[in-house]
Amino acid sequence: MLSLKDIQQAAVRLQGQVLDTPCVESRTLSQITGADVFLKFENLQFTASFKERGACNKLSELTSGGERPGVIAMSAGNHAQGVAYHAQRLGLRAVIVMPTFTPGVKVARTRGFGAEIVLIGDTLEAARAHALELAKNQGLTFVHPYDDLAIMAGQGTIGIEMLRTQPDLDVLVVPIGGGGLIAGIATAAKTIKPGIEVVGVQVQRFPAMVNLIKHAHYAQGASTIADGIAVGAPGELCAEVIRQRVDELLLVDEGDIEQAIVMLLEIEKTLVEGAGAAALAAVLKHRSRFAGKRVGMVLSGGNIDPMLLASIIGRGMVRSGRLARIVVSARDVPGTLARITTLVADAGANIDEVHHQRAFTVLSAQSVEIEMVLQTRGHEHVDEIVSKLRAQDLDVRLVH
Known part of the structure; x- marks a missing residue:
């Protein structure tokens, strides 16, 4: 223990x-x-x-007697970088086995610490099995990520x-x-x-x-x-x-x-x-x-x-109400969009996106749906904006 x-x-x-x-x-x-x-x-x-703490301790133990054993680890992320970095610092050969789905940025960063990268396996289990096989065949010490x-x-x-x-x-x-x-x-x-x-x-x-x-x-x-x-x-x-x-x-x-x-x-x-x-x-x-x-x-x-x-x-912005999506239905006449955007601006919101929809709608041919993504101060502000638009006899719905 x-x-x-x-x-x-x-x-x-x-x-x-x-x-x-x-x-x-x-x-x-x-x-x-x-x-x-x-x-x-x-x-x-x-x-x-934090992973480099364990990696540093393990590799320091391995080299405490003066030996310079090669090490191998299997990881798709933080353990790989910890082992690679401290192996480089201690002058050890490091082989890191990563599954094929590992993001390229993590592969590049680990390779940047001087480790030899082996990309193999569609699952972590497959990559681990290959790492253990390489450890046995090449006389490398397997550095487990936690156990x-x-x-x-x-x-x-x-x-x-x-x-x-x-x-x-x-x-x-x-x-x-x-x-x-x-x-x-x-x-x-x-x-x-x-x-x-x-x-x-x-x-x-x-x-x-x-x-x-x-x-x-x-x-x-x-x-x-x-x-x-x-x-x-x-x-x-x-x-x-x-x-x-x-x-x-x-x-x-x-x-x-x-x-x-x-x-x-x-x-x-x-x-x-x-x-x-x-x-x-x-x-x-x-x-x-x-x-x-x-x-x-x-x-x-x-x-x-x-x-x-x-x-x-x-x-997160959507969850907090600071990004909101509303759809306004109105008659498709000149000045409608300008009127609606002015009302939104007067209510203190900023328009992030706007989209006119004429074809893909069940409204009459003389009508338009205007979908807007708004930057707001939160849920209460969104309710305030919707209320001001409805007060001008506009059909407004909030899209969640």
């Missing part, structure tokens, strides 16, 4: 090699959630993820840092994929401060650890925006630690994650990936569970595809 001593030894190895990231209070999120919220910014690591005591110990240094910076925390909220992060943090936190609570968060579409620990039968999905914790087979070593040292496991859905990403970007001016937003998503969804407590959240990573981020921001 992983011990605090293992984590303390990892902390010594990591000194000067990874960032001791800030753990600071968010006053605004505290007001919104009703808890005293403290954020641990692991998205500020050089590879933008390894050295990896868990490296991740557990986060717990030491959080309680050193904020010793009065009541509960830690941590995302769970394979379980290495929370196993390490829970071991450190429960030993240093036995009364502290540790709560794990999984995404609804990938509830493997919840199913294993709670003997539940939630269905597993095919994809999630929280791809960093989209793990189908949790770690056995990790699960044993979680059974003994984690107090509760919570589930969040895709909308919860999206909302948390946008809030962190807008309020804290910090960029997180889906997995990195899971802790805040859980506190927002289960506010009564955390109300009045001093809550430490781990923002586990910040590697998110820019196109996905743009989509999430747009959807």
Whole structure:
């Protein structure tokens, strides 16, 4: 079983090699959630993820006797970059096996750290099997992304840092994929401060650890925006630690994650990936569970595809009412569009898109539908705009 001593030894190895990231209070999120919220910014690591802590510890252990073994890892994201970066720093050969669906930007970044990239397999399982075969054939050491005591110990240094910076925390909220992060943090936190609570968060579409620990039968999905914790087979070593040292496991859905990403970007001016937003998503969804407590959240990573981020921001604006789509039906006569846009402008909204629809409509041939996407101040402002248009005898409907 992983011990605090293992984590303390990892902390010594990591000194000067990874960032001791800030753990600071968010006053605004505290007001919104009703808890005293403290954020641990692991998205500020050089590879933008906590994963390099475990990778650095594992590789440092492997080289402690002077050997220079080649290493191999299977990952579609953060673990790959962590292993590649620290292997390069330590002068080790690194082979990273990635499934064929890995985004090109992640492949390029990992290759940029000097790793040899092997793209193979349509699933993570197929890529993992190939990595294990290569490890055997080429005499490489396989670096598991989570089910390894050295990896868990490296991740557990986060717990030491959080309680050193904020010793009065009541509960830690941590995302769970394979379980290495929370196993390490829970071991450190429960030993240093036995009364502290540790709560794990999984995404609804990938509830493997919840199913294993709670003997539940939630269905597993095919994809999630929280791809960093989209793990189908949790770690056995990790699960044993979680059974003994984690107090509760919570589930969040895709909308919860999206909302948390946008809030962190807008309020804290910090960029997180889906997995990195899971802790805040859980506190927002289960506010009564955390109300009045001093809550430490781990923002586990910040590697998110820019196109996905743009989509999430747009959807967040719609959810908050700051982007609204309305359809106005009116007689198709000169000046109609100008009249409607003037009314919208007078109501304080900005028109983002406008589309005249004459052919694809059930209205009479003398009528037109004008569809507009508006930038507004929120739901109340949208209602105000609709009311002003209807007051001018215009037929208006809000499109959700």
